[in-house]
Amino acid sequence: MNQTVSPVTIVMIEDDEGHARLIEKNIRRAAINNDILAFVDGASALKFLLGEDGSGKVNIGRQLLVLLDLNLPDMSGMDILGRIKTNEHLKCVPVVVLTTTDDAVEIRRCYDHGANFYVTKPVSYEGFANAIRQLGLFFSVVQIPETT
């Protein structure tokens, strides 16, 4: 199943290291071998995405996919989503919100802010593992645009 050779980098913003580890493991189980960059807080993730100058030019030419948790210690995931989607270079980067919240209002707000997908982390591990694996399979078939 080693079909995925696209240079897409998965940017995982997840404060819970256990979750991050489980996500990574299960993505790997779906035979996704792309680089996964894990950030445990919003500030460092934004620094990577927008660069030192905050313009986002640093990522021009890369293919990025963001996995975003909404509950972060230093800022709301919604803010990060807003920053990505209002940045002229990053606005096309697909953002998958992956969070424990299944509140309809919250889901709605994420799509309003430009989220591409919203996935609720199932609370049972089987469900969780399944969801991540399917997400991995999904990543293997979607086309990700280059950042311009």
Added chain:
Amino acid sequence: MTSPGPATALPRRVTVRPIVFLAVGFAVLAVIVVMTLILAERSQEYFERATNARDQRMAAVELRNALLAAESSHRGFIYSGNEVYLAPFETAARQATRWFEALDQATADNPEAKPLVEKLRTISSEKLTELKDSIALKRAMRDDEVMSNFRMSRDKALMDEANIFLSGLIWAAEDAAADGAAEQRTNAAWLRLVTSVGGLIIVAVVGFAIASVLRHSRALSLAHGDLAALNASLEARIAARTADLQQANHEIQRFAYIVTHDLRAPLVNIMGFTSELEMGIEKLVSAVEADTSEPVSAAKIEARLAASEDLPEAIRFIRSSTRTMDQLIKSILKLSREGRRALRPEEVDLAQSLSSATAAVQHQVQQDGGTITLEVGVPTIEVDRVGLEQIIGNLLDNAVKYRSADRPLTISVRASALPDGKVALAVQDNGRGIAAQDMERIFEPFRRSGVLDQPGEGMGLAFVKALVRRMGGTIDATSTLDAGSIFTVTLPLRPTPGDVERS
């Protein structure tokens, strides 16, 4: 709460004074009136006495004049023999009689004057008789007799005597008039004194009364103001407390939501890594079991035992506990999420809504030969439809879940209008019932009653109770162990803004 004691006690104390003032004022007025009446009576008396004295004086003077006129006319005739002189005589005699009568009348009430008047009556009639006799003699030409009578001067003596009495009467009358005037002046002085003193007292009383009434009304208006302020602050306090409570309620719901939400994250890790552990153990077990090489050491036997029994058992316990915890968290999340859902009251056809709720459990009820009946005595109700369905659905689920194994289940759902604009929804079953000591607990979260042979977290009734309360209603339960339960939900027919929480 502070008592408004001083504000209400003050008017009660000051109301006594105006009554005292009024009593004093009335007493003074009564004294003045009585005094005035007495003085007026006395004044009348003095006036009458003065009038009498004047009449007496006038009558006396006129009587003397009449007598003198008669005498003068008589003298003229005697000297001249001319009848012309006699012309005024008869008139004067009549006048004398008339004035005498007037005098008699004027002195009627005067005992002192009476003897004088009686004496005068004799004298004046004797005098007139004398004069008439003398005139008769002259007419009969008996001049000698006339002249000798003159010389005897009986005529003059009578007149002098009459003059003495008349003068006495005149002086007496003048004295009486003078005394009357003096008494009248004294009387008037008294009247002035009484009236002015009384007037002063009344003015003082009225002044005090007005002052006290003013003070009283000021105290009243102060008390009124205090009361109004108190009322206003009370309402403001109630509003503030209500807002605080609502705020606290929202905070608790928010807190419950966040806590449960945050509890899920570590739970995912526990479950996730338990699975990882399980997968690892499986590999370990197969490795250990695959190792059949000799010698079989004690350590190897222990490792085999751990891999085949202890580790899977530990994993099983971790799994079942995390699953329970997961269920609890889900229930709390559901409760808090429902608590935050905005209620939207709408016109609901009760018969339709209840029959769709009963239809949902119909299959389960009929499986064991049970029956479910529906009586709806209220056509429509204005209520949050979802909330109503959740309430009835939970109660019906409970009735089905906790049925008695000894008899076919019968459920009766009744809706009836209550007199106070409310609707009672009763769900009655013949299930296993609830023990008396459990009645308090059944509406609490995570509490269940009886044998725990059915799945559930004990959240159903807690959820129903919270929902009913939000919808402005109440829920009560009556139950007999091993006979059945009745759950009665009372909801307002038309929700008023006060009863129903709007989030």
